[in-house]
Amino acid sequence: MIVDIHGHYTTAPQSLWDWRKQQAAGKKPGELKITDDQIRESLEGAQLKLQRERGTDVTFFSPRASTMEHHVGTPEISLEWTRLSNDLIHRCCALYPKNFVPICQLPQSPGVEPKQSISELRRCVNELGFVGLNLNPDPSGGNWKDPPLTDRWWYPIYEAMVELDVPAMVHVSSSCNPNFHATGAHYINADTTAFMQFLTSDLFKDFPTLRFVIPHGGGAVPYHWGRYRGLAQDMKRPPLKELLLKNVFFDTCVYHQAGIDLMLRVIPVENILFASEMVGAVRGIDPESGHHYDDTRRYIEFAAISPADRRKIFQGNARRVYPRWNPAP
């Protein structure tokens, strides 16, 4: 079994985005009407087709990241949009329970305490069977105005995560800062930023079982692994393995063989979870390989690792990090 832990519902029916556009403009968009057939259609030609073509089995599925847009509107608007988005994910997973496993977004807003997100998290996990969440470290959308993830500001949501035994993927949304291209800069920067926040804090002393997945291959972190080992050492911090690798994991959304090979060379295999982010940031075919850039299964298959390690990356680690997901092998 191959489980892709990072997929977003980027292909949702247009009526969803129309609804959101109205809502964000301060209008009352009324009830969103999307039929089961419309959902099927939106998935059959996209995520399900790619699963079949690439030979992957399950996708951990969450609302589109770029449209979480926590910086838009009031906390009430964020909550309404979040519940709607999570409910739609729930319907996708109910229609295709073998193919999709639900991951929620949270109703965050800039300057609003993360504890306000706990009830939606509980609803998703306890009532709808979600197994993880996306946590936005910068609800301001590129202005980075809230405290770092290691600040006590965030502790209530961590207490809930620990109690519910669900991990968070650290995932920003779109950028309203013209300096940061969303998928080319803001996403990657946020990954790097979060890792360095964890490195400089004692967060995992306070929460020994708290777990984060840093997406997009961990931003710049594996490429600069020597820098991070050295920075920790200069600061008299414990070695990274001891300091945070029981709590911090990386996905494989790195879109070329050389990048994946580097990650496998420096990051312990126990900390790497298979993912592609399809249908996502990069949709084209790489002329150098003749395959889709985001067909990351190929890179893992071609990497010089043992079958046992490949199995950990494809499913074993996901079972450990997301214990609420626990199907037969």
Place this chain on the structure above:
Amino acid sequence: MIVDIHGHYTTAPQSLWDWRKQQAAGKKPGELKITDDQIRESLEGAQLKLQRERGTDVTFFSPRASTMEHHVGTPEISLEWTRLSNDLIHRCCALYPKNFVPICQLPQSPGVEPKQSISELRRCVNELGFVGLNLNPDPSGGNWKDPPLTDRWWYPIYEAMVELDVPAMVHVSSSCNPNFHATGAHYINADTTAFMQFLTSDLFKDFPTLRFVIPHGGGAVPYHWGRYRGLAQDMKRPPLKELLLKNVFFDTCVYHQAGIDLMLRVIPVENILFASEMVGAVRGIDPESGHHYDDTRRYIEFAAISPADRRKIFQGNARRVYPRWNPAP
């Protein structure tokens, strides 16, 4: 000959930092008194010792990046501090003309047009023999309030760079945003951010001979080279080689063998310039190798490349990118 294109005067005498502290506090610190012997002492046991030990010959030498602090005080304060800092670099290079080549900082300030920096750039290049500059893409120090590097806001300084035929290293200073650790997040994020700005713009159509060095191995860029090739392709931009590799270069400040090997695998050798940033961000000895993390010469020596390519990285490319530096081979 081995030229290290990225070194900062991090070891300057304490009186410099005391002077700056007073100036930043709004006091009148009076004349800075540093003797030639104090300069010699500050370099002999540090950069010069490391050059000898590591077998490198020349360092392109600029003021400490973290203390450029363009976000501190008025434009007048920034100008006074910048001139003082550049003059001190000039003295270092005059004392050790074989070992150091001067690179200037600019008197930038948040919200102040970059054209205000041109006269100091001209002074450094025309009067003091500087061969390049450090350009801060975020003078606000982690709040990213000025326009992207590709905005016309920056064009006057680019016109001067083209006229003077000097390249800029894109280099931020310290971060006053608690989300961003300076050397572990802000530096690397800025590198990634600048590259993506270049990728999405036609800057190099407007300035075909403008040249930037992206330090710290290009931030996250080589690790995500497939992502960047794919993003450019999805946006119908030209291939990266054509779009920006005549104008954008990467240094080798990547502190482990695996990272350097990745860079050499995906980035054309003509775009890679040797650098270590010593004495800089990471000062310790890597227990895995028994050598300093920032002894980057070793990684280049051990990499599987030809002697001709190694020579390009060690000096050939620097001669092309920094044509004002042109000593006998």
